[in-house]
Amino acid sequence: MILIAILLPWLSFILRGKIFTAVICLILQITLIGWLPAAIWAVVSLQNARADRRTNKLIRAMRR
Template sequence: MTLIAILLPWLSFLLRGRILSGILCLILQITVIGWLPAAIWAVVSLQDSRADRRNRRLVRAIRRNGA
């Protein structure tokens, strides 16, 4: 997924269900200058969503153990 975020940032957003971000990223990527910021934005967003998912799992595990 990281490779997709670097090469086709807009597709990375669309595959994760963030349609408006994907369209905005596509518009940004259309310009040659905007491709690099779009790729960086997609990779950072991907890492943030992975961290959020990991944190939710940790909170669920803590609640299940009764702490």
């Protein structure tokens, strides 16, 4: 998924169900200068989503 986030940042957002964010990312990616920030944004967003899932899993485990 990280490779998709680097090569096609907008597709990374679509696969995670964030359509509006994907459109903004695609507009940013259209320019050659905007591709690098779009790729960084997609990777950071993916890592944050993974961290949120891990945190939620730990919270659920602590409540049991």
